[in-house]
Amino acid sequence: xxxxSRTDASGELRAASQAQPNIALIKYWGKRDVALNLxxxxxxxxxxxxxxxxxxxxxxxxxxxxxxxLNGRSDQAETKRITKCLDxxxxxxxxxxxxxxxxxxxxxxxxxxxxxxxxxAALVHAGARALNLDLSLEEQSxxxxxxxxxxARSIFGGYVEWVHGKLADGTDSVARPLLDANAWPLRxxxxxxxxxxxxxxxxxxxxxxAETSPYQSAWIDTQEADLSVARDAIRARDFDALASISEYSxxxxxxxxxxxxxxxxxxxxxxxxxxxxxxxxxxxxxxxxFTVDAGxxxxxxxxxxxxxxxxxxxxxxxxxxxxxxxxxxEGARAIATDLVGA
Ligand code: DP6
Numbered sequence: 001x002x003x004x005s006r007t008d009a010s011g012e013l014r015a016a017s018q019a020q021p022n023i024a025l026i027k028y029w030g031k032r033d034v035a036l037n038l039x040x041x042x043x044x045x046x047x048x049x050x051x052x053x054x055x056x057x058x059x060x061x062x063x064x065x066x067x068x069x070l071n072g073r074s075d076q077a078e079t080k081r082i083t084k085c086l087d088x089x090x091x092x093x094x095x096x097x098x099x100x101x102x103x104x105x106x107x108x109x110x111x112x113x114x115x116x117x118x119x120x121a122a123l124v125h126a127g128a129r130a131l132n133l134d135l136s137l138e139e140q141s142x143x144x145x146x147x148x149x150x151x152a153r154s155i156f157g158g159y160v161e162w163v164h165g166k167l168a169d170g171t172d173s174v175a176r177p178l179l180d181a182n183a184w185p186l187r188x189x190x191x192x193x194x195x196x197x198x199x200x201x202x203x204x205x206x207x208x209x210a211e212t213s214p215y216q217s218a219w220i221d222t223q224e225a226d227l228s229v230a231r232d233a234i235r236a237r238d239f240d241a242l243a244s245i246s247e248y249s250x251x252x253x254x255x256x257x258x259x260x261x262x263x264x265x266x267x268x269x270x271x272x273x274x275x276x277x278x279x280x281x282x283x284x285x286x287x288x289x290f291t292v293d294a295g296x297x298x299x300x301x302x303x304x305x306x307x308x309x310x311x312x313x314x315x316x317x318x319x320x321x322x323x324x325x326x327x328x329x330e331g332a333r334a335i336a337t338d339l340v341g342a
Contacts, residue, residue, distance in 0.1 A: 013059035015129035016340050019121035019332035021107070022047045022153045022160065023188065023291060023299050025246040026223070026230045027253040030206050030216065036170040037146045040210075041223035044161045044230045045153045046301070047181065048188060049329030053118035055103040056340040057086075057126040063098035070103050085123055085147035093131040102340050107324065116202075120144050120151035125332035137331070141174040150202075157181050157330035159234045161227070181328035184237045187307045190324040191298040191314040193270035202294045205257060205264050212261040219256045239303060243282065243289035246301070250291045257294075266294050270319025274298040277313045286310070 022045040030040035066086060068079040086099055103122065105115055124144040128135045135143070137155055145152035145162070152174060153160045158181035165173030200208070210216055226249050233241035257264035271292060278290040278300050288302035288310050302310045307325060315323045 013061075013130045013132075014057065014337060015126045016054065016056040016335050016337040017122045017126035017129070017332055018052050018054045018335045018339075019118045019125060019154045020048045020050075020052050020157075020329045021115065021118040022150060023301075024150065024153075024249075024293065025242065025291060025301075026226050026249045027293075028149050028162065029202075029253045029256065030210050030219065031149075033168075033170065034207075037149055038170045038173050039149055039162070039164060040220050042162060042164040042227050043150075043153070044159070044178070044227060044234070045150070046159055046186070046188070046328050047154060047157045047331060048326045049181070050326040051105075051107040051118070051190075051324065053103060053105050053115065053122045054335060054340045055101065055119070055122040055126050056337045057123065057130045058100045058337075059095065059097055059130055060100060061095075061097045063100075065098045066101060067098070068101045068103070071105060081147065082123060085120055085143075086127055088143050088146060089124070089127045089131055089133065092133055092135075095131065099127070099130075104340055116148040117150040117154045120147035121154035121332045123147070124151070125155065125334075129334065138174045138176070140332070142171060145170075145173060145175075155332050158183070158328055161231070177331075178231065179234050181330065184234070185304060185327055186239075186301055187304050188326050188328075189300045189302070189307060189310045189314055190326070191270070191274045191300070191317070191320045192322040192324065193268055193274070193296045193298065193319055195321065198266065198295045200264055200266075200294075205260075205266075205294055208264065209257050209260045213256050213259045215256045215259050219252065222252070239287050243287070243301075246291055247289050254292065264294075266296060267292065268296045268319065270317060271296045271298050273317045273319065274300070274314055277317055278310070281306075281310065281313055 024045045026044040028043035032038045032040045066083045121144045141152045141155040152162045156177045159179040162175040229245045286306045311323050
């Protein structure tokens with residue numbers, strides 16, 4: 001039987017949701033409050049369409065611990081993070097029982113493809129419904145943020161801004177939609193250059209950067225201007241303006257992280273080769289730009305007319321293992337539990 005949500009006739013506290021990864025165009029890097037996971041800067045992203053995480057959350061009255069299966073395996077460190085996230089929901093619902101969580105990604109996990117963004121957005125979305133919590137999308141975004149910053153943005157689809165917020169308790173540091181995916185349906189080619197898990201995760205990388213990089217304050221001081229340029233570019237559907245501010249933000253974030261001690265070098269040779277190829281295409285007039293997160297995969301964002309040419313150029317680059325292709329998609333949403341199948 002398909003179960004869309006919530007407590008069914010048998011009284012089960014169970015729900016499943018799907019969320020997609022997002023890719024930051026104006027990057028989040030750095031925390032002003034580690035416990036609440038508040039960022040030092042705002043950020044702007046696009047939510048993807050055909051990569052997804054599907055998660056089934058089933059709370060079990062009488063069960064003490066959480067039992068977690070991610071792509072059919074269990075991992076202690078991941079289970080700990082998921083328990084911390086579910087605790088936020090349990091506190092709100094006033095319950096203390098454990099959950100059985102099954103989650104599946106259709107893309108490589110933890111290799112700089114924002115699996116924590118789609119993962120925690122899907123977990124919060126499903127968990128809240130399983131517990132019959134009536135949370136607004138902004139509240140879900142706030143809770144997802146506490147579990148992984150970028151997850152705040154995957155609650156929404158299309159073009160999304162995660163605002164810095166002013167309040168010390170972080171309740172206003174949430175994501176908000178800027179523009180629907182179909183209002184400006186750009187495409188994204190993802191060049192997979194490694195399937196290994198990254199060596200230094202984002203959280204550790206950000207902490208190291210804040211403690212040791214001499215560029216931290218310049219990063220913070222210049223972000224508001226970048227956000228403003230990107231917002232205007234998105235509103236005006238100005239591809240060239242978005243291309244230039246996005247590559248600038250990406251390279252600036254990596255320069256900041258490269259200057260940490262020891263330096264954080266997330267790229268491999270193929271990543272750099274792909275950057276050159278994207279720039280060469282743009283010089284020939286092809287509407288495409290790149291962005292890279294805390295991992296070696298390169299994401300090339302382009303107008304739909306350019307996608308085949310962009311994919312061919314990336315596929316041909318030495319060291320590229322595969323090229324995925326996706327449009328922009330919706331935010332987190334309910335699915336039937338039997339769609340998870342993990
Ligand atoms: C480079 O959201 O994974 O992808 O909040 O510590 O879980 P935590 O970090 P995370 O960091 C993402 C960093 C980034 C840039 C971005 O997505 O804005």
